[in-house]
Amino acid sequence: MRRTLAGAALFTNGLGTLMRIDRIRRRSTVAVLLGLTIAVVASACGGESTWVSKSPADTLVVGLYTEPTAVDPQREYFWETFRASRNVYEPLVQEVLSSDQGVTKLAPGLATAWRPNADATTWTFDLRKNVKFQDGTDFDAAALDFNVKRFTDPAFEFYDEKSAAMLKARFSDLTGTRIVDDHTYEFTFTRPYLGFPRLLAQSIGSPLVFSPAALRKYGNDGLSEHPTGTGPYRWVERKINDHITLEKFDGYWGTAPKLKRLVFRTIANNQSRLAAFQSGEIDILTRVQPTDVELLERQGASVPKGTAAQLDYVSFLFGNKWSQNPRVREAVSLAIDRKGLADNIYSGHAQPLWSFLNPGNEAYDAGARNYSYDPEKAKQVLAQAGLTPNQVSFNIIADLAGQPEAEAISADLKKVGINAPVVALERGNYSSRISNPQPDDGFHLGEYGGTYPEWALEGFNSTVLANGGDKFVDYPAITRALDAARYTSDENARIPAWQNADKVIAADHAVIPTVNFTSYYAISPKVRGFVFANTNWYDLGPVSKEN
Template sequence: MSDTPPDLPADKPTNPRRRAVLAAGAAVGVGAVAYGFWRTSSSTGQAATQGAAGVQGAQGGTLVVGSYQEPTVYDPNHQYSWETYRIDRHIYESLVAEDLSKPASAGPPPLIPALAQSWEVSDDATTFTFHLRPGVKFHDGTDFDAHAVEFNVRRFSDPGFEFYDVKANAFMKAVYGDLKSFEVLNDQTVRYTFKHPFRDFLRMLPQGNYVSGIFSPQALKQYGQDGLAEHATGTGPFRLVQRVHGEKTELARNDQYWGGRAPLERIVFRPITDDATRLAALQAGEIDILTRTPPDAVDTLTGGGYAVPESAQAGLLYLGWNFRNRFAQQLPVRQAIIQAIDREGLAKTLFKGHALAAYSILNPGNAAFDANQRDYAYDPEAARKRLADAGFKDGDIRFTIATDEANQPSIEWIQRDLAKVGIHVDILSQEWLTYTSNLPKLAPEVALTSMEWGFVTPLWARIVYQGYVVTRGGGDLLGPELKAAIDTASHEVDEAKAITAWKHANGLLQQQAATVPLVSFTRYFAVSPKVKGFNVPAQNWYDLARVSLST
């Protein structure tokens, strides 16, 4: 993907061959969900939506969610972290949504209409035409239409635009860096054209990073680039009431929501970073849904009538290298470190069996995941020999692993494992916002950093390559073959060929020990018995617009 701003405007494509895709209410089979939009449907009628029309249960009430991290900012083009997106996806909507009512066992959530009622994709997957939903209003009463979409896109793609924002451009480049042109065809129709085939574009629209949620242009004009986050204004089923940093975010139902009124009147998200405090709040009835359930509490909670749904999520816990560290630059060291970590023991002991050992950066919920693709197996003796063959003695290798506080116990486990093969690890642990703000400026003594992330689309491998290899000094180090494999997979139009290409690229990532996968969590949320309609999909977030509280 290009590091330069896209060329806007550009000439219209000449008579692109287009294929009708997913009209309102279309059903998409699990086998096609990874890229989904090649399915054709002529069905019409009421679209499946993120809204609450038809939801059964008591109306009203306030749901309280105990989050394990402080959110970042409620600006779709500036934000990151799942705990942020779990909140602001109820405020902002994208052109396309995911049907989060499907259980995790059903696989990646099908793509469904949201602010776009239908769309067409050219046969070469470079041109995407969206037909927008009429009559939709932003929370400030202004109209959602093609010109609002144009304003949003130009904010992060057009340096000549009055409201262009450099920060938004940096955040959104992973999705839109290859954008050739954006066109308003009429008040209800827009078209995106990319320089290369971009089969994954539709799946990327409703994701929790590089967020394509549509905000009110009037809100940005009124409050400014940084002020939008404090006055988040979208079209979603809930609107922002207030955010008190370190204490809560409060949302109120949008009674004019195009998809129907949600059962809940209000939702309050409370950041509670300490596991024991968050658990006690659930058991005391102070919160209704708990995020990142402490593994040793699962049996107690299920025995007490709480639901702790089992799911293979789209994410995983892993370590990324800082290739500017002198030890991280050496392949035998990277390989030996992976061999020295007992990931099965980590999953079974520290996570009490409520996690799966990960041997690939492609998580189990990913469309290209192959359980037979594994990196270097746990073998501390082989790790010792590999280090000795590379000329290292016990104590020669010393570096720091940086982590956020939530993942410190896992890093302490790794610290002990690496000590057994003669590697000394120091740990730098910080609260989430401080930790993530320091990631772009890693000190040379930091060799590894922790992260909890992942996607259902195989494009995740490219995100990892760009974000954890290229930007950290490893692009040339890992060689041109890997880059070429990533580019080939990214631009492949045929689904079967794309999956094969992504597996090949993943194999090269594994061979180069480009990342250190650790575990995938299987028991992430805990839910009070009074919560009705809460579903954990095969995704890293949920839909609270369908949830109600029993009386």
């Protein structure tokens, strides 16, 4: 699923700052068009633009390509939401985002240490002392227990079914929790869970910690309007489909951030977002269009290279008769020219993928070749299944951002005798369509991934099981392989087991990876300290900005 961020809110210490940020918020259509004109002229001339920042030096403005969801750590989804909310809320365990090399390392967050028992069924966490929530209340084991009960205990006064549904996948084997003392907490599971610490550092489905006092005051539905955590920035305001504003939290337990204020602006249109970046209205541009990379670099912007921890993939809609056919799925996989997608559709700012375990993942193997490109073999597979050219016909569903890739895949399929027209929809209608597909809808393009090997399980569940595929793939074999990886208590066997599960999924062509993006953010020359780590968000704490 394609992820995005939202714009944010205003807060100032002085009328002058307020007016400057307000001008950012109220930028007129004329200004956007002017920015576009500047971009066209700069492109035509090949010249460099004069970079400015229209926000104060202590304020960073990030341009997001989609609106964040509820800023509630147990209800939120979309990476764009987490890119903003992780500055307010914190996890027990976090990933180090200060390097762009290799798999992100784990580090203490609100827990200073963690340890499993002999078979990794019980995890004990030593909690950080002297930590305050942004409302002045204390973080301790009781506060953590309140957070956990909200999504695990139906008898709890503040139990929340929405939170329980969001966190169910990662806590389905939880059998009990225990407050050992004021700063020690235990989780107990029915089976070994070696992946638990890294899963705690993720966005969707992981319990970042909120203030119990805030939830008591505002209720389950009100927390997202009054986010209160322990992070380096506190919540100021939000204007839906416009911006979110955060301000430095002076009571933060850790290293103080360098900036006073963060503003996350939602600018869904690619050209408008580009123009806002070039004109200095935003300092970081999210989801750079591949055709804009060289232009921006000529103009002096930085477009850092990386992989994040994502992948694009074909997700079959198993209500369609052709998606139910394993030979058709195999032919689709063989027909897709992944290198052509990376080189042509993404102008070389992507790489072909041959594994469902994405770059940046603990279990990613760059040498794995679980999928292949062989259009002649694709034709043979269809012929051996008794299918004639153009007999196989179905729709490809894509959102507007994924339409170029979908059109290229459609052309690849046409070459092997599969007729697959593209139905491209704006994000809301796209989500509705894949949740309620038409009989002729064969597959849709998804985007997700993570640094944790359990992504293979979550990806299989969300793409195959959620789309009714358990009856049309070798579900028993895939489940055995996934369970063997998930429930091993042997740390040395864990990564090889996940890599084997990836091969089993690929053998049935249950889901098909395509590419991974390698250019995703553009950074103003005024910004210092931004790192494109190999995950799907960033750390803005060390980031600063020049006048």
